[in-house]
Amino acid sequence: MPPLPTCFGLDTSSVVVGNVGAHSRLNYTALGDTVNIASRIEVLNRLYGTVALASEKVRDSAGTESLWRYVDMVGVRGKGKAIKIYELIGRRDEVAVETLKFAKYYEEALRLYQTRQFHEAINGLREIQSRWSGDLSLRRLIQNCQYCCEYPPPDNWDGVVWLKEK
Numbered sequence: 001m002p003p004l005p006t007c008f009g010l011d012t013s014s015v016v017v018g019n020v021g022a023h024s025r026l027n028y029t030a031l032g033d034t035v036n037i038a039s040r041i042e043v044l045n046r047l048y049g050t051v052a053l054a055s056e057k058v059r060d061s062a063g064t065e066s067l068w069r070y071v072d073m074v075g076v077r078g079k080g081k082a083i084k085i086y087e088l089i090g091r092r093d094e095v096a097v098e099t100l101k102f103a104k105y106y107e108e109a110l111r112l113y114q115t116r117q118f119h120e121a122i123n124g125l126r127e128i129q130s131r132w133s134g135d136l137s138l139r140r141l142i143q144n145c146q147y148c149c150e151y152p153p154p155d156n157w158d159g160v161v162w163l164k165e166k
Contacts, residue, residue: 009042010054011035012061040076040163041085048072048087049136056084067095069103070110071137075162082160087137102132109141114159118145 015032041053048071059068068086075082089095089103105128112121122145125138132138 005051007042007045007050008052009038009040009044010052010058011038011041012055012057036078037076037083041083044074044085044163047136048140050087052088053085054088056086059086065092066090067092067100067103070107072110073114073160075160077163082158082162098131102128102135106138106141109145113141113145113148116148116153116157116159118148121145122149 011034013032013034015030015034017030018028019026020029020031021027037055041055044053045051050071053071054062054068059066062068067089069089071085071087073082073084089099105124109121109124112118112124122142125142125145129138129142
């Protein structure tokens, strides 16, 4: 069978799970804010070129065996507060040194971007750009930094990517 590519969005909290609807037309489903956030996180995989993205709550709940890369701070439709999203990069004892190096450089550049140090972020990203040029999240961050260098954001800019669609 050919591979079936898929993406995952993860959040954790209480939800309502069960049969919902009329007696003649029941639908087994999950309802709640957590389901909505996980669904919105799942869609972000296309934007960042990732497979598994999770909220900070999931990352914090996962323990120390899993390693994560901080990808961005996003605001999703219907929520007033932004959430940090993380990419699961693997089990602590199985992640390649090169992957850890990429995550470290990316996270530092993201920190610089979010603190309005756009030129410094670009300089840091250039160090890893040739090695990981195919990474969509890296290209996206470089484009965002370049845009902000050319068109500086207003003073109240907080570095959050506000998503307009579900």
